[in-house]
Amino acid sequence: MASTRTLRLLLGAAALAFLAVTIKAASDIIGPLMLALALTIVFHPLRKRLTRRVPAWLASVSVVVGVYLLLIVLGLMLLVSIARMAQLLPQYQAQLNEQFAFIGTTLNSWGISQSQLATMKDSVDTARVASAAASVLGELLGVLSNFFFIVVLLLFLAFDGAHTEKLMTHARRFRPNAVEAMSSFARGTRAYLSVSAIFGLIVAVVDTGALWIMGVPGAFVWGVLAFVTNFVPNIGFVIGVVPPALIALLDGGPTLMLAVIIVYSVINFVIQSIIQPRVIGNSVGLSTTLTFLSLVFWTFILGPLGAILAVPMSLLLRAVIVEADPTSRWVLPLVSGRLDPPEPDAPAPG
Structure with missing residues (x-):
């Protein structure tokens, strides 16, 4: 019996x-496919109404x-952000050199050699930072730019969705x-993406306004980044705060x-760590550790x-x-990291 269980685990x-x-190997297809499926699930309640x-x-x-308009708006926002970022970052090479000079003087007084400081300075370049940031956003834009595949796929999913409830019944x-497992996956996906989008928009507007008031260049770019990173669990805030x-x-x-x-920490901690999890509640059903490992x-x-x-994706695997x-x-x-609620007691006879 033990050997049979071991064999099953290995298989x-x-x-x-x-x-x-x-x-x-098929990530270029499965990524857009999952994106189209998730968007169709999110818009399904609108279809029912x-x-x-x-x-x-x-x-x-x-x-x-509705889905096409959403993709077009997101694509334009990312495109404008990439262009603005590529234009903005190389302008600060002189300021970056000054900061490295100050840091180098401090580290040199602590015993760090000049050759090591020169190596550190040469490894950091605003052009490289801009290129890396544009590459990440560019890959996201590349998914949206594969418009024909997503358009056709969404078209099929949208019209097939009209018969989903009958087929499921x-x-x-x-x-x-x-x-029931597929229904749970749909509910969890809809709750996660819908709530993340709403709170991401709130965070983006508040962050953009705060950065504009403080006079930080590229406030709109960092607002778009805050919206996108709100969909990244656990570490999205860290990714979003570093560039601004x-x-x-x-x-x-x-x-x-x-x-x-400080402003980012207050805004994002209150909205993303206190309010947003309470709104989502237990509908997702993934523990914090498993969510991070899934990321x-x-x-x-x-x-x-x-x-x-x-x-x-993790919700789909859990369902299957x-x-x-x-x-x-x-x-x-x-x-899920929690025990299921106990079944209610049966009423006493009479």
Whole structure:
């Protein structure tokens, strides 16, 4: 019996490894596919409301148009941000040299040699920073720029979505656990992306206004970055605060940089760490540790888009591997980090 269980575990681990390698090899297709599926899930409640008032085909067209407009707006925002960032950062090479000169003097007094300082200085260049930042945003823009594939895929998903509930009701008669698992995946994905988008917009507007008041150059660029990084769990705030803090240091000195860090910390901690998790509640059902590991894993598999889709991808795997199999339900508390609420007691007779 023990050998049989060990063999099953080994086969399961091998299957997961093969699946990960396959997804990584096809990441250029699976990334946009998952993005289109997630957007379709988010817009599905709108379809249900429209179907009660208009024909099904018109509701499908409305959903498709809404998703297309969202992608166009996001693509334009990223494109403007990349252009502005590439124009802005190289202007601060002189200020960066001054900061390195001050740091070099301080470190030299602590015993760091001049050759080591020169190596550190040569390794940091605003052009390289701009190129790296533009590369990350460019990969995200590349997903959106694969417009034909996403357009066709969203079109098919939107029109097929009109029959989803009927098909799920029919399938529930034969595979109720699998249907409930897919429903759980849809609910969790919709809750995570919808709430992240709403709070990301709030954070972006507040951060942009604060940076504009403090006089930090490129406030709109950093606001767009704050919106995008709000979809990155756990470390999104850290990614979003580094570029504006660096620009504030080069443009206004350590005082302005410290002010940016404090303002960002207050705004993002209150909104992202206190309010947003309470709104999402327990609908996602992933522990903090598993969410962070999902971020690392899916970023490695799918690239920068994997950081944004880390939670939906993990929810899909949880639904397929754990929730769809009744014998694996015992794993759910380990995945979610909490015990399921106990079943209510049956009422007493009479």
